Amino acid sequence: MKIKKRYFAACLLVAIVLGWLTLGGTAYIMKKTSSTEFCISCHTMQIPYEEYQGSIHFSNAKGIRAECADCHIPSNPIDYVITKIIASKDIYHEFVTGKIDTEEKFEDHRMAMAETVWAQMRANDSVTCRSCHVRDAMDSFEQSEDAVKMHEFAKENGQTCIDCHKGVAHFPPEAEMDSEAFDNLLTKTLETNDTATSVYPVAAISMGDFGSINPATPLTVIETTGNNRKVQINAFQMQGAERVLYSGNGQRSIVATLSEQGQAALTVGDFSEDEYGNHWRTASLIADIDAQVLSDITPLWQYAEQLDTVYCSGCHAKIGANHFTVNAWGPVAKGMGDRTDISVEDLEILTKYFQAHAKDMVKH
């Protein structure tokens, strides 16, 4: 059985060599296909690569670099293999579908891609972040006060790194709400019937020669003929700003903007001075409108809450409307809104929502 033994030995040797080649080869492939050079060798990876080059994860004072794999491939063996298998779809899209092969296409899919990665990181408790950033190693005295506060908050509320630290190595996607939600809102206005006694515009509407009314302004209906309504606005005016009507005494939430004719048609009270030396008076106006309006404001506020979710909490956790006063919400919403892609019209609705539920408007 010498031959057999030899044959067996030879087979064994071949098997060992094959096994070594296969496993070793596989390991080699796995390692090589996790290298940054490999990742960016695809045309479509140039965009995220250049974004990453502008980030602190690419270069910094300390000379430490997080490579693609450090963030995108978990090191635990099972997650590692799963990630590698899922990533093979990228190859398919790179060479077969060309799904993101232009800047525009890339931008169109940025949100979906980001959400995939965020979901993955939420599921594994940001394990790749934590391979470098260890909570124990964080010296709270070297962090800003805000950072300490937010980290405490995150810990207590079961949040993970990626819940806040979005867009640290690549540009964050920009939220945009689809127009369907607003179309639904407009559909709701069709349900408003002739018997409605108070109505609310969902967008800025015209009062003919008198000027225009801002969305969400409560209007008392005096007379209805089909779509045409005679309505009354009860509001306030501040001396020096007679072109606009405000929601309350000392509350600068604009409910209407007036032409000269509009100003002339007002019924006004006497001015009285507030503690800041501004003079306010009541002002009411009866005007004709022909726009579609809501009889119940709830759908408008629901729409505003959607805006809040899409545009505000895309970057930070939601801030309750009762956090600021009516007067503070105007500039706060404007300042923050400028940093998003929210339209002027939507920002106005959102601002009105915050103001209607502001600290000085609701009791808790």
Added chain:
Amino acid sequence: MNEFSRRGFLKSAALTTGAAAITSVTPLPAFAAKGKDSPILTAGRWGAMQVTTKDGRIVSSKGALAKTVPNSLQTTAADQVHTQARVKYPMVRKGFLATPGKPDGKRGNDEFVRVSWDKAYQLIHEQQSRIRNDHGPEAIFAGSYGWRSSGVLHKAQTLLQRYMSMAGGYSGHLGDYSTGAAQVIMPHVMGSIEVYEQQTTHPVILEHSDVVVMWGINPLNTLKIAWSSSDESGLEFFHKLKKSGKTIIAIDPMKSETVEFFGDKALWVAPHPGTDVAMMLGIAHTLVSKKQHDVDFLSKYTSGYDKFEAYLLGTTDGVAKTAAWAESICGVSVQQLEALANIFSQNRTMLMGGWGMQRQQYGEQKHWMMATLAAMLGQIGLEGGGFGLSYHYSNGGNPTRDGGVLSAISSTIGGGSSAGNDWAVSGAVNSLPVARIVEALESPNKKYQHNGHELSFPDIKMIWWAGGGNFTHHQDVNRLIKAWQKPELVVISESYWTAAAKHADIVLPITTSFERNDLTMTGDYSNQHLVPMKQVVEPQFESRNDFDVFADMAELIKPGGRDVFTDGKSEMDWLKGFYDQAKKGAVKARVRMPKFGSFWNKNELIEMKVNKKNNQFVRHASFRQDPIMNPLGTPSGKIEIYSKTIEGYGYADCPAHPTWLAPTEWVGNAKDGELQLMTSHAAHRLHSQLNYAKLREQYAIANREPITIHPADAAARGIKNGDLIRAFNQRGEVLVGALVANIIKQGSVCIHEGAWLDLDKPLGICKNGNPNVLTSDIPTSQLANGCAANSSLVKIEKYTGVAPSLTAFTPPNNA
């Protein structure tokens, strides 16, 4: 480089072994190692430039952006650094050094002595402390005005004011020489300054305008430069406009470089200089008489048209401002005026207004009348219609890009005591209209009117000018020279021996932008590129950066002052800060900016992203769409053709609606062979910058600044092309070279502004032809107090004496 890629991997058949050779390479972007003398990217007002050096000297420079229309100014880098006119060392006037702080009337007529930097600092610090102590901050004029150089850190005037605010305050300036009248009147009329604001964009004009009127603009010259750095889109636009087949009308007393550029594609209409209001009134009257004015627009969007119309038709003053009346003043025929009224009202028409017309006595009326005319045409806020006052400046109309925008160093230190410092920071304690500086020197504490306020001039005892050339940009230079003797100390921070430097007590040698590191955006409206301004050569001789000079001076105020001035940051720290700030904005626009270090090493510009909405911007469209929701910033919220505010001021020289007022000096009252002088923007200079450059050989005549003369005016005086000419009036005289050509309205001459003063003391004549020796130093009106350089009459004759040699660019002895 790891030779491994996904693409190569898949192409390879060796999937099972994995270890097979894989060869395809996609290299990581590599930073090309720059050779020692390879071109360096930097920028100037004239755009991004590639500068080539050899052995530490600049040998050549050229524009870094692709272009159709060449820009001569981009070739001047070597001259800027290596001209003989450079200030090499700190220099002090001999008489001043003998008795510091005691004016001896010898400024401009004295020798200079070389001193050390420390000595210069000490002299300035001692005198300034004394003056500040005795007379307060108002006695120190740091309103220092001028065009300096590009860059967001090395901003001479800002740095001077930053230092002066740490020292306890100063007297500053209001407005500028360019648009002194317009920027004050337009807020009363349109609610915004208009002259430095984005215009209806180039793509909109090209798509929608039928008629483009270039009213007193010469973009071929003025678009070579921009306030930050030129994005060079403007000349490309005018190139396209020329080929567009649209009706192009150039209204200009001169057949300018722009009119020549358009050739037979444009109609040239030449009024007498200074008569634009009369000409526009003639057109306006024609519109009314033919019922071609837009009554609906006037009623909905304007205020006070009825009062203006009463004046137009002559019901208030008995003079109907008909086309015939206008012809008698502006020299454009009734037929032409009627044709213009017809063309303007029957087509989508854009009126592009220049600024020279408002640098005249009663300059406020010009753009007011243009806005009124545009309102009568009813096209303001429509695509390609209305008027625009910045198409010839800084590439106005190039759509605003999305991306990162650089911030800049500020004229005050941050924070005050809350920022942990105990500096009593104070800014300008008294600001005077910039062009009234000589009157202020002559009449300290005199009360005067300005835009409805009564102000009073400071009593100026000290002047520090950094980054400006007031002996070329100010009017009536002989009057300036006299007034200039009054202060007890005059300090000039300069790269060159300008006339201002030659009339100083202390001259400090400052680096050019090629000798320091900085950053700039291109495009004041577009923010199109972010450009590294990388140092090209070592600082020349003993020159220092303004930043370092004022940091040194701040340390003298009080120990620790340097760190407060610099915020503890070096030049590169500041630049990185500005860049990082811009980078934040870039993320939103999806502009991928690398980390600062890699950007700086790469030495490449970054182009910002096109914004499709901005491409379609139409000025005043939102006002037109909804004048209630989007009112103008005027008291009525509308276009104020009649201003109750201005009526309330009661100024005889600025009535409450656009009015034709005959200037004190103009072609209409010229006598004894007087001609109207225009001082337009030159083709091969940025105002007085670059006058010393080799480019001068391309335009100088008889080695002097040229004077453009109509052939008939030349013939009447026996003047031939190329003759040396003496131009003179009661204010002074200059030597100029005759350019006799049929390219100027008869009765007028033009000497482009910006020739350096070069006074021959015995003869009292400027040998280089600075036209401001001849211009009158009067305000446009009490409203704006703008400069009125274009309201002067002069005489000319052939110069028969021995031609004195030119010394404009020669440093003083020992310097």
